[in-house]
Amino acid sequence: MTLPATQKVASASEISESPDIIQYTDAETPQITGPHDIIVKNKYAGVNFIEAYFRKGIYPTQFPLIFGKEASGVVAAVGDEVSQYKVGDKVAYMGQKAYAQYTKLSDSSIHIVKLADDATDEQMRLWAAALLQGLTTIALALESYAVKRGDHVLVWAAAGGVGQILTKYVSHLGAHVIAVASSDEKLAIAKDLGAEFLIRTDEDVAAKVKEYTNNKGVEAVYDSIGKDTFDTSLQSLARKGTFVSYGNASGPVPPLSISILAAKNAKICRPTLYGYIATPEEWKSLTDTLTKSLDSGLFQIKYTTYPLSEYRQATTDLEARRTTGKLILEIPQ
Ligand code: NDP
Numbered sequence: 346m347t348l349p350a351t352q353k354v355a356s357a358s359e360i361s362e363s364p365d366i367i368q369y370t371d372a373e374t375p376q377i378t379g380p381h382d383i384i385v386k387n388k389y390a391g392v393n394f395i396e397a398y399f400r401k402g403i404y405p406t407q408f409p410l411i412f413g414k415e416a417s418g419v420v421a422a423v424g425d426e427v428s429q430y431k432v433g434d435k436v437a438y439m440g441q442k443a444y445a446q447y448t449k450l451s452d453s454s455i456h457i458v459k460l461a462d463d464a465t466d467e468q469m470r471l472w473a474a475a476l477l478q479g480l481t482t483i484a485l486a487l488e489s490y491a492v493k494r495g496d497h498v499l500v501w502a503a504a505g506g507v508g509q510i511l512t513k514y515v516s517h518l519g520a521h522v523i524a525v526a527s528s529d530e531k532l533a534i535a536k537d538l539g540a541e542f543l544i545r546t547d548e549d550v551a552a553k554v555k556e557y558t559n560n561k562g563v564e565a566v567y568d569s570i571g572k573d574t575f576d577t578s579l580q581s582l583a584r585k586g587t588f589v590s591y592g593n594a595s596g597p598v599p600p601l602s603i604s605i606l607a608a609k610n611a612k613i614c615r616p617t618l619y620g621y622i623a624t625p626e627e628w629k630s631l632t633d634t635l636t637k638s639l640d641s642g643l644f645q646i647k648y649t650t651y652p653l654s655e656y657r658q659a660t661t662d663l664e665a666r667r668t669t670g671k672l673i674l675e676i677p678q
Contacts, residue, residue: 348384348422350372353677355444355656356411360402364664365401368656372411375442375449380426383450385436388466388483389473390416390443392530392651392659392672393506394569394594399654404599413443417473418445418676427452435460437472439622444656447678455625456631474648474671475510477618479635481591482510484621485567486518487634489614490587492657496521499554499581501574502594503540504532507670509643511567512538517643519565519582522558525550534669551580562586562609572596579605588613648673 352374357366361484375384390413399406416490417437420430429452439456442448450457460472485507486492498515502508503524516522516539523542532543542557544550554563562583568574569592578588588611591599606613622628638644647670651659659672 346610347657348376350374350466352446352673353440353653354411354415354446355653355674356409357400358409360400362401362662364397364657365572367660369654369656371533372445374447377422377424379451380424381452382424383420383423383427383430383452384422385416385438385448385450386421386678387416387443387446387448387676388678389418389650390653390674390676391473391477391655392663392674393477394592394663397660397664398593402551403593410446411442411560413445413448413674414441414474415439415477416443416676417469418448419475421447422636423451430457430459434471435452435462435464437469437476439477443656444653444674446653446678456502456622460639467611468530469662470648470650470673471646473616473673474646475635475639476646478507478671479510479644480622480631481618482509482514482584483618483631483634484526484618484637484640485511485589485591486514489589489616490565490567492518492520492565496520497523497558497561497583499523499525499563499566499568499578500535500540500558501525501566501568503535504669505567507569507592509534509538509647509670512540513644515567516540521557523554523563531669553649556582565589565669569593570595573600575601579609582609582611586611590615591617603627607677615619646671653677 347675376507398404420434437458437559455482498520522540524540527546544553565587566578
């Protein structure tokens with residue numbers, strides 16, 4: 346298949362606090378230049394908060410930046426020595442520069458899932474919506490802190506992309522989820538997913554947690570908000586509790602002294618998904634669990650679709666806390 350010389354991408358030329366820097370523009374299409382290259386023609390790409398951290402300079406990256414860390418699509422070209430994939434294969438993957446019509450991968454990447462040849466358009470959407478956040482959820486609930494039946498667990502942003510799946514999964518594992526979100530509408534979503542206790546962000550979260558746990562506090566807190574919620578999360582922990590700080594939606598947590606953990610013999614963990622999928626075995630184990638959770642209907646991913654040309658609007662809505670569930674981008678074919 347001959348690839349076009351140029352393609353549409355969503356990109357930014359420099360660090361910017363504001364999403365207004367994002368452009369929908371033309372860029373060179375990647376081509377096969379090495380024997381292990383794979384070019385995927387993307388169909389759907391997942392929107393994640395992490396793109397905002399790169400754009401804002403919270404996480405280092407190179408500019409100009411083509412956004413996008415995950416997508417589903419169809420293999421459009423392969424290098425001479427690629428044997429595991431062929432043109433026409435349907436795949437979902439985690440990588441770089443996915444907010445584009447075409448993305449180059451390598452056959453040495455372990456972060457590719459081969460989808461069935463007869464995977465439907467709906468399944469392609471689902472994989473773009475579920476991959477990164479589904480794997481994150483499973484790793485958080487099984488590894489960062491291994492949720493146990495009967496635990497009380499605090500989940501921030503419970504109606505968000507990760508938050509919805511996490512609320513469902515932690516409830517499924519037998520824990521009592523205490524969900525936090527900024528509106529009654531968002532809390533109603535968390536309740537439907539199994540949350541037993543609901544707290545609005547404008548309430549006294551630590552006091553409510555005490556009330557719901559008979560003054561004990563929670564065995565684990567999953568905090569994706571960062572700077573604004575650190576103190577409240579720590580106050581909400583039980584003795585010997587685990588603080589899982591896995592995101593910075595409000596900004597990074599400032600440097601802290603580990604002695605603040607002494608009062609509760611608390612543990613703190615700052616995980617990233619990539620640290621749990623560093624080997625083929627880890628990738629297989631987590632993607633197998635994700636596949637089962639999708640096939641059984643345990644994970645029912647709620648997503649909203651924007652065209653690739655509207656990525657700026659999608660992340661504007663995400664960063665302004667206007668969205669619930671997952672956002673995906675439909676790539677022009
Ligand atoms: P969400 O859909 O959860 O959106 C973010 C939510 O955070 C908002 O809807 C809002 O919920 C809440 N929020 C609270 N304060 C702020 C603020 N100041 N600005 C913006 N949002 C705020 O996003 P994602 O599902 O994409 O990501 C959720 C979190 O998980 C992010 O922090 C992300 O970085 C993290 N993450 C971490 C990974 C890892 O490997 N460590 C992997 C994947 C995601 P509300 O209005 O209810 O408060």
